[in-house]
Amino acid sequence: IDTLKKLKITAVDRTEDSLEGCLDCLLQALAQNNMETSEKIQGSGILQLFASLLIPQSSCTAKVANIIAEVAKNEFMRIPCVDAGLISPLVQLLNSKDQEVLLQTGRALGNICYDSHSLQAQLINMGVIPTLVKLLGIHCQNAALTEMCLVAFGNLAELESSKEQFASTNIAEELVKLFKKQIEHDKREMIFEVLAPLAENDAIKLQLVEAGLVECLLEIVQQKVDSDKEDDIAELKTASDLMVLLLLGDESMQKLFEGGKGNVFQRVLSWIPSNNHQLQLAGALAIANFARNDGNCIHMVDNGIVEKLMDLLDRHVEDGNVTVQHAALSALRNLAIPVVNKAKMLSAGVTEAVLKFLKSEMPPVQFKLLGTLRMLIDAQAEAAEQLGKNVKLVERLVEWCEAKDHAGVMGESNRLLSALIRHSKSKDVIKTIVQSGGIKHLVTMATSEHVIMQNEALVALALIAALELGTAEKDLESAKLVQILHRLLEDERSAPEIKYNSMVLICALMGSESLHKEVQDLAFLDVVSKLRSHENKSVAQQASLTEQRLTVDS
Numbered sequence: 001i002d003t004l005k006k007l008k009i010t011a012v013d014r015t016e017d018s019l020e021g022c023l024d025c026l027l028q029a030l031a032q033n034n035m036e037t038s039e040k041i042q043g044s045g046i047l048q049l050f051a052s053l054l055i056p057q058s059s060c061t062a063k064v065a066n067i068i069a070e071v072a073k074n075e076f077m078r079i080p081c082v083d084a085g086l087i088s089p090l091v092q093l094l095n096s097k098d099q100e101v102l103l104q105t106g107r108a109l110g111n112i113c114y115d116s117h118s119l120q121a122q123l124i125n126m127g128v129i130p131t132l133v134k135l136l137g138i139h140c141q142n143a144a145l146t147e148m149c150l151v152a153f154g155n156l157a158e159l160e161s162s163k164e165q166f167a168s169t170n171i172a173e174e175l176v177k178l179f180k181k182q183i184e185h186d187k188r189e190m191i192f193e194v195l196a197p198l199a200e201n202d203a204i205k206l207q208l209v210e211a212g213l214v215e216c217l218l219e220i221v222q223q224k225v226d227s228d229k230e231d232d233i234a235e236l237k238t239a240s241d242l243m244v245l246l247l248l249g250d251e252s253m254q255k256l257f258e259g260g261k262g263n264v265f266q267r268v269l270s271w272i273p274s275n276n277h278q279l280q281l282a283g284a285l286a287i288a289n290f291a292r293n294d295g296n297c298i299h300m301v302d303n304g305i306v307e308k309l310m311d312l313l314d315r316h317v318e319d320g321n322v323t324v325q326h327a328a329l330s331a332l333r334n335l336a337i338p339v340v341n342k343a344k345m346l347s348a349g350v351t352e353a354v355l356k357f358l359k360s361e362m363p364p365v366q367f368k369l370l371g372t373l374r375m376l377i378d379a380q381a382e383a384a385e386q387l388g389k390n391v392k393l394v395e396r397l398v399e400w401c402e403a404k405d406h407a408g409v410m411g412e413s414n415r416l417l418s419a420l421i422r423h424s425k426s427k428d429v430i431k432t433i434v435q436s437g438g439i440k441h442l443v444t445m446a447t448s449e450h451v452i453m454q455n456e457a458l459v460a461l462a463l464i465a466a467l468e469l470g471t472a473e474k475d476l477e478s479a480k481l482v483q484i485l486h487r488l489l490e491d492e493r494s495a496p497e498i499k500y501n502s503m504v505l506i507c508a509l510m511g512s513e514s515l516h517k518e519v520q521d522l523a524f525l526d527v528v529s530k531l532r533s534h535e536n537k538s539v540a541q542q543a544s545l546t547e548q549r550l551t552v553d554s
Helices: 002-006 016-032 034-044 047-053 061-071 075-083 087-093 099-112 117-125 128-138 143-156 160-167 171-181 185-198 202-210 213-224 230-246 250-260 263-271 277-290 294-302 305-314 322-335 339-347 350-355 363-377 381-388 391-400 407-424 427-435 439-445 451-478 481-490 496-509 513-521 524-533 537-553
Strands: none
Touching: 016 034, 016 061, 034 061, 034 075, 047 061, 061 075, 061 087, 061 099, 075 099, 087 099, 087 117, 099 128, 099 143, 117 128, 117 143, 117 160, 128 143, 128 160, 128 171, 143 185, 160 202, 171 185, 171 202, 171 213, 185 202, 185 230, 202 213, 202 230, 202 250, 213 230, 213 263, 230 250, 230 277, 250 263, 250 277, 250 294, 263 277, 277 294, 277 305, 277 322, 294 305, 294 322, 294 339, 305 322, 305 350, 322 339, 322 350, 322 363, 339 350, 339 363, 350 363, 350 381, 363 381, 363 391, 363 407, 381 407, 381 427, 391 407, 391 427, 407 427, 407 439, 407 451, 427 439, 427 451, 439 451, 451 481, 451 496, 451 513, 481 496, 481 513, 481 524, 496 513, 496 524, 496 537, 524 537
């Protein structure tokens, strides 16, 4: 270190041989005791001298970069390296043609910026991504350089700001090309670690599909499906998970669907009846992803996918795999969205298959079960009535309406309760819900922070008031419905449809003597008369009608 300082190194004035000897000594010392040597280097102030040595034409450049890489393994040395101005000259060296310089430079930058999002973002802004992608293409035969590039990609790809830059390069093509050459598990795993974060970006998803990654993944699945080796099981999971991730992009998904006739879609279908839980899971998730537009859903239902999914669910009823249950229910829920599919799925027995999971204690399964049933009964009066009279189902819904630890389950339970009434318009369904204690939950739902849920609750309550007011009267009173309606009408933040449906409900409640008295006591006339000048015409008209009703009845 003292000799280095005496050499007064500058870019122009230095003695190469003396310098090289000093650098070799430093590397040896770092190899023997990295931390102690790094501390001495920091204390000596020679880090600043290294910046002037990081030039392409020097024979010592690779050794200097190597020393920086070694000292930057220590966390306490990273900021001093940045303060010494080493990042900019190191980034410039990525344009070198010397493979050893490139390798040590990449290591140095990687170690300095390790675990620092702000420094990694700085590298991205300095344009290292296109440079590294280019290096990977040029030096793909150099295993050490390739590994250095992959490690860098893995770190940088975690940052959202990197995705756009990666998408503007041919990274997908280079990674798939590299992937096809790899035989060793460890090397493929390293590429997977880069592919997974990159594939979160929709543009890159499509590029990876077009570069032929899916075919590679399907081949891995085929090779590993029957193996019981730990590495093979892990690789099968990674490949099938990545396959599902690629299907999350609309364009990449549609390209692979190919009108339901594509090879990829057919292969994924074959995973569902498999005996391998990971493939069953990936197959069901893939179907759920393919089922993201009406055209695909209609095609799949017409071609027997529902029966395959029901068979899969049947295999997981007793002590089944929760992730497979969740995935299969997700697929059925999505498939039930198009109107034309509902009747077909109902006649295929989907409700019966889904109800087998009513006893599940797993919130993710409960959530998807509820969503599937709600989609199936939308505008299907007969199915809604049949389910609404199912006491076990309604009692379970009422129980889940109190699942405060699981907001999703609680919300979906409330929505399904409301849907059973709205779509069946059945007195028997209302009686079942009243007897099971569901009214208070519908009243609470009217105060939800989500307008759509408030609205669904108010419409269901209006139907209850119109069809079975006598049966529900006491429950509506104890749930303080009238006071809640008064608050909704008074609140300026209430959406127009909420105000409208609240007034419709007030009129319907006038048939009950006790509820009528509550309405009179709360001076609804004052609130309603103000709404006659509301900017929304429907609200203003309903306010006039409600005012007339309140005046006549008083």
